Amino acid sequence: MSSLKPFSKLPGLNTANILLVESEEQFQQSLADALVEETSVTVNVRLAKSLPLPLENEESRPRIDLVVFIINLTSELSFQSADASLKYLDPGYFLGKVCFLVTNARNASVPTERLDTVRKLAASLHCPLLFAEDQTPDGVTNATERLLTILKVAAGLVPLATALYLSNLTQCTVPLDIDQPSFD
Amino acid sequence: MAAKQNASGSAESDQSSLAEQQTSRSFNRSVRVAEKERRKTEAEDPFVPALKYFSDVEAGTPLHGNDEFERNLVLVEKVAYARGLSPEAISIMLEFAMSLRMGTSPCVRILKCLIPATVVPQEAVVRAVVWLGVGKIPISTQILFIKWVLTVFDMIDSKEQLRAVYGFIFSFVTEENLCPFICHLLYLLTRKESVRVFRVRKLLELQSKLGRQPFLLHLLSLYKVFCPELVTLSISSRMRSGFRNHNSPWKSSLIAVQKRNGSLLASSDSLPLTIKDKPNSRKRKYGHLELPVLNSLVNKQAQAESPFSRKLVPLVQLSSFTQLLENIHRIELPAQMGSLLGSSLALQYLDCVQDESALLRLNFWLGYALHEEFLFCGDGRASQNSEEALQFLDKLLSTQHFLQEAFSSSEAFLYKFLSVWDGSLLRPQILSLLSNIPVVPSSQIGRLLFEPLMQLFFTSSLFFKCGLMECLNNMLLKWLTWHSVYALEDDLDISLNSHTSINMTLSGFKDSVMELVHFVGRLASVGLQLEGSHSLLLSFILDFYETVCDTFLKYGLPLVVMPPPGVFYPALFSPDPISVDRLAFIMYRYKVNLTSAKSQEKVTEQAFHISRQTFREFNNYVVIMVNCLWNSKMFHPGMGVQLGEELLLKSNVPQYSTSFDLVHHPAFLSYAVDFHLRCWPGRKDVDLDSIKHSKPWSWYLEYLYSQGYDGLKQFVPAL
Incomplete structure (x- = not known):
């Protein structure tokens, strides 16, 4: 079992590499298409269904700057797969180079416990948790922009900011029960 | 009967x-x-x-x-x-x-x-x-x-x-x-006459058997509004909103049928008060966000038959403000509270009568609508009726602007929505709604607002950052306006929102405002750092501080908070003259506010106390600005920005200490050159240092003022 390491390879000049992990392979592709449109830096997108990544491409694979787990909240499997993949990441990644992207969070068929579980997972790993609207073109564009914002920092392309610094600001927190704020 | x-x-x-x-x-x-x-x-x-x-x-x-x-x-x-x-x-x-x-x-x-x-x-x-x-x-x-x-x-x-x-x-x-469904039905049917002791007793009995079920609490809270003397139970004013009785299969078929019929039927009646002319009012229960048409539920004939009942006038029959005034004591509210949002007369009625039950019903309807449509969507519905969603939220916004306050249900909805928001869906509407929320107690503000907003802010694009800054500025403006309107002069308690039961002490309000200002300070400092001091973002941040610097004089709130260095320095060293000018204006306003606060403190003795730390910070900033822009003592010891002598020499910048004075400042360099050309047209080589002599210097300042730099114009003489 090999784990993905954040600093085992040298970075490319003005290049950022992102790995999108999604068990259902639905949102991945449209996101990847939008991500490579970025012109200010060269963005390489790698897609995976789950981790670990196969050994045979190990050599040619560039250094991965950001690992994104896409979780579709309507499917329990999607979460389980992401959860199982986490252990194939080097602990160094959790210093700001992992983020979770959740889709379908506003869907009526999602049990509230599942969102809470994802939140708890992201919070325990100190990772940011983003929400995305994968159904609309605007939603995809926006999700792309947000991932690029994080990716640029994680790849060291933003002066004065590091991945750890940003993740410290954006990491997920587990909210207490918002339903009944005790105002009175 | x-x-x-x-x-x-x-x-x-x-x-x-x-x-x-x-x-x-x-x-x-x-x-x-x-x-x-x-x-x-x-x-x-x-x-x-x-x-x-x-x-x-x-x-x-x-x-x-x-x-x-x-x-x-x-x-x-x-x-x-x-x-x-x-x-x-x-x-x-x-x-x-x-x-x-x-x-x-x-x-x-x-x-x-x-x-x-x-x-x-x-x-x-x-x-x-x-x-x-x-x-x-x-x-x-x-x-x-x-x-x-x-x-x-x-x-x-x-x-x-x-x-x-x-x-x-x-x-x-x-x-x-x-029981849950019956309670919901009863909630919709209840009138004052229906509230009886034996019913209250029955519900309380059920509650002790079933536990504090939301459906029972909702019905009881409505009973409490009608007959507070019968229900002694304390009910939180912000309960989980809405009965969750989703009826998806019917709703989707109804939408389909309604849509189909809607396109076939021509409009047959047009009421002056209604927002829609369509005869078949689509109601939100079917997953529609169009506001229902104002309908009367009083049956005229039935009323004539029963002389016992008070004669009620349905809102729909009123067409002018005078009529409203004449009948204000016997208004019959429509069956669907949502229709109130579309009628200006109804809103006027709500505003002046302060009818608790009407507001409760409206809040209930609204909370239900917002939850169902934006938080518990069916598959693909979000994309389907985004146009309707847009119109609905716009309507809600205009209502809130009319009433000049937010509905508590929209506030509760926003807190939930923020925690699952992607930052782009309906952004203008959501941000406007957010800027309308009433003052949040400082103990809650971090959890409810700051945490989700911070995550969104730092992961989103520059434009979102600017949008959020504007939103927070508007929020602060509204809070301060509320304060200046509702603050009672003798005792310092303020009741901020006449419709909710939150009463806040002045110190509580000050704490909330301070939290907000500090939060924006943090966002602004780090945001400028991440975005490379982008001048657009800087402009929105300076907007915010233009509000902050005037809290005492404009809004009578004895609170002065200085901007953090992360905002001050990027503005001072900005390559864009307008930012520097606005910073000068802001510092000028701070000075006016602080001096008047100080003089008032002397007069009234008891008024309030602005901490020495604030004065120290202000003085420090002013010294830095003056040293930097006038005295050319940029890197002198004791200044905010310090660099080692050797390092500065290594940089090979000649006369580094003058590099940010008004002549050499990157923002004003072009003005200096232009001034030089006008002042000494004959000279071949440009020597900017000659502007520093006392006579040309005052001319140069006059020249800058004439270019519209009013901030500098006010700041310089005030020193």
Whole structure:
């Protein structure tokens, strides 16, 4: 079992590499298409269904700057797969180079416990948790922009900011029960 | 009617409802006439005999192998899903289903296809409710029926008779499985007269048995609004909003039918107060976000018959403000509170009467609508009706602007929505709604607002950052305005929102404002750092500080918070002269505020105390600005920015200490060159240092002022 390491390879000049992990392979592709449109830096997108990544491409694979787990909240499997993949990441990644992207969070068929579980997972790993609207073109564009914002920092392309610094600001927190704020 | 309220036996109420059916038929004649027109065209339709079959079929007819039944039912279903059923068809089918003439099995199937095309006749509903009492219908079917009533509630043509059997409906709350749905129905039907001691007692008894169930609490909270003396229970003002009785299958069919009919029907009536002219008001219960049309639920004839009831004037009959004033003591609120949002007269009424129950109902409706449409969407619905969502939120916003305050349900919704927001969906509307929220207590503000906003801010684009800055600026402006309006002079308590029960002390309010200003300071410092001091973002941040620097003089709030260095220095060293000028203006306003606060402190002795730290920070900033822009002592020891001597020498910048004075500052360099050319037109080589001599220097300042740099113009003489 090999784990993905954040600093085992040298970075490319003005290049950022992102790995999108999604068990259902639905949102991945449209996101990847939008991500490579970025012109200010060269963005390489790698897609995976789950981790670990196969050994045979190990050599040619560039250094991965950001690992994104896409979780579709309507499917329990999607979460389980992401959860199982986490252990194939080097602990160094959790210093700001992992983020979770959740889709379908506003869907009526999602049990509230599942969102809470994802939140708890992201919070325990100190990772940011983003929400995305994968159904609309605007939603995809926006999700792309947000991932690029994080990716640029994680790849060291933003002066004065590091991945750890940003993740410290954006990491997920587990909210207490918002339903009944005790105002009175 | 009084007799009927106590009716428990089915026979008695059956009879009376039959009698009512007869009388109320005439009330709905206009509806019938319209229907007759349609019926003519459907004369040859096989649908008519199908209905006749269901109205005439004998009790006990076997169901198995009954092809005739099957054929007719399929026909009805087809019509129902395509066009919806006419009021008569609803009556016939409902009567057939609930009477169990052919057993329980067709009942569910028929209930599922009862999709009204226009209205649901109330006598049909009353009859069906009566059938519930017979007690042969399986409990799951009873639930289905109540759910159906809830779904089509707004389409029931009048609710008077349903209200009359309030007691009868109430008797079903003891049925544990039915209770949540019955409570919801009762919530919609309750009027002041319906609140009785024995009912309150019953509900409390149930609560002790079932626990603090939200449906019971909701009903009790409504009872409490009507009769506070009867319900002593303390109920949190911000409960989980809404009964969660989602009726998806009906809703989606209803949307389909309504949409189809909506395009076919021409507008026939246009009320001056309504926002929509469409005759078939689409209501939110069917997953629609269009506001319902203001309808009257008072039946005129029924009213004439009962001289006991106070004469009520429905809002829909009023067309001018004068009429509103004349009738303000006897306004009948519409059945659908959502329709109030569309009518300016109704809003005026709400605003001046401060009717708690109306606001509670409106909040309930709104909370329900917002939750269902934005937090519990069906598949793909979000993309489907985004246009409607947009209009709905715009309407809500204009209402809030009109009332100049937010609804507590929209506030509760926002907190939840922020935690699952992607940052782009309906961004302008969400940010505007957010800027309207009333003051959040400082103990809650971090968790409710700052945490989700911080995550969104730092992961989103520059434009989102600017948008959020603007939103927070508006929020602060509103809070300060509320303060200046509601603060009572002698005692420092302020009641911020007349409609909610949050009363805040001045120090509590100050804490919240301070939290907000510090939070924006943090966002701004780090945001500028991440975005490379982008001048657009800087401009929005300076907007915010233009509000902050004037809190004392403009809004009478004894609070002065200085900007953090992360905002001050990027503005001071900005390559864009406008930012520097605005910073000068802001510092000037700080100075005016601080001096007036200080003088007031001396006069009144007790007023308040601005910490020495604030004065120290201000003085420090001013010294830095003056040293930097005038005295060319950029890197002198004791300044905010310090660099080692060797390092500065290494940089090979000649005269580094002058590099940010008004002549050499990157923002003003072009002005200096232009001034030089005008001042000494003959000179071949440009020597900017010659501007520093006292005479040309004052000319140069005059020249800068003439270019519109009013901030500098005010800042410089004030020193």
